[in-house]
Amino acid sequence: MPIIAQHVPIYEEILALPGIVGDPILSWGVTKINIPDIFRKPWAKLSIREKVIKLHHWLLHNLPWTVSAEFDQPDLGALLRKRGVQTIDILDWYDSRANLRLDMNQPVAAELHNRYGMFIDIGCLEHVFDTRQCIENCMRMVAPGGHYVLCTPVSGYVGHGFHTFDPKGLGLALTLNGFEVVYQRYTTPMGKFLEKPKGDTLIWLVGRKLSAMGEFKIPQQDYWWGEFFGTGRQPLTQPGKAPSGEVDQSEPARARAAR
Secondary structure (H helix, E strand, O other), rough: OOHHHHHHHHHHHHOOOOOOOOOOOOEEEEEEEOOOOHOOOOHHHOOOOHHHHHHHHHHHHHOOOOOOHHOOOHHHHHHHHHHHOOOEEEEOOOOOOOOEEEOOOOOOOHHHOOOEEEEEEEOHHHHHHOHHHHHHHHHHHHEEEEEEEEEEEEEOOOOOOOOOHHHOOOOOHOOOOOOEEEEEEEEOOOOEEEEEOOOOEEEEEEEEOOOOOOOOOOOHHHHHHHHHHHOOOOOOOOOOOOOOOOOOOOOHHHHHOOO
C-alpha cells in the first residue's frame, strides 16, 4: 500500500516513537510515496478547482494542510535512508526487486531470526493464507529492542485479501510472544482517525520486542477460555507468567485436558 498524503500524519506519529528506526531494516515490499503535487503546492499557487479538492480532503479525511518535505521521496526506503539508515532489505515472494524471496507461509531460516531493528509490513499480512506462520516469521525476524510495524485490515475490505483480523488477537499475538504494543490507531482507507473499527478499517500497530522468542504462543479468545476454566481464571497475557507446574504446557493443551 503506497503512502498517500492522508497517511502522512500516521507515519509522522510512528516515526516519532523513541528508537523506532533501527538499522538494519526489513521492508515487506517497496512502499512507494504517492503524493500528488496538489497536496504539496502552497495555497496561493493552487487553482480554484485544486483549492476545492484540497479543502474537501482536509475537512473529511486526515490530510495535513502542508505535507512535510521529508515525504518528497520516491518510497519509504529512500525516506529512511535520508534519516541515516544504512541497510534496508526488501522481502517479497514475487517482486524481482526483493533480495529476500521468501514464501511467508513457510518458516523462515534461523539465520534471519533476531536480525532486524525494524520490520515494516504495510498491507501484506492479510494476503498470506497461513497467517499464524506468517506473523510468527515477522516477529522472529525482529531483533530484541527492535520494532514490528504493521498495517492491516480489521474490518470490511471484502475481497481484498484472505483475511481481516481481530485487533485483540493481533495484540495478544504480540504480547504473548515478548513484545509490548507502543502504538495503535484505527483509520479509514483515506486516513481519517477512528475510535473503533467501522466499515473498511485499517489498524496501525507497532510492537517493540522486549526479548528473544521461545516457542510461539498462540492467542486464545477469552470466552473460550472462560467456557473451559470458568470466569475465575484468565488466559496468559505476558510470556513467563504461567503458574508453577504449567510452564511447559500450552493453553490449548490445558484446554484439551479440561474436556
